[in-house]
Amino acid sequence: MVQKRQKPTREKVSSTRTKVKRLSASELRHFQKILLEKRAEIFKNVFQIEDEALKRSHSTGDLSSMPIHMADLGSDNYEQDFALGLMDGERKLLHEIDEALGRIEKKNYGICLGTGLPILKARLEAQPWAKYSVEFARKLEKGLVLEPQE
Helix, strand or coil: CCCCCCCCECCCCCCCCCCCCCCCHHHHHHHHHHHHHHHHHHHHHHHHHHHHHHHHHCCCCCHHHCCCCHHHHHHHHHHHHHHHHHHHHHHHHHHHHHHHHHHHHCCCCCECCCCCCECCHHHHHHCCCCCCCHHHHHHHHHCCECCCCC
């Protein structure tokens, strides 16, 4: 029997919701510190990747560094594409970290943007830029709900 796939829906956050327990000021400072450290680490990584990619793409004029065989040229292109892919991923993560820092400033950090309920601290420790609870993120991945508009 073939199961019919459910259409994605928007989860509604109750307007009569009980007061959500927010993170304390010290907890917010803790996560802000983690996010800022991760942000600095990623910036450093992006600059290193860019430097390496540029060193490979700009020959110093030394013909011995020029690929002689087509396979060597393909290898160089693959490495450059790989580096660009890494940088793109790092930039996306930087954007998510910046959004999380913005939520800290707005005092709504640690609250799932999909349900309005608190995100478990264990999840925030593992992924401090998380904007959804594990349950809501799973529903998003399965296509059961639509990503909320911020």
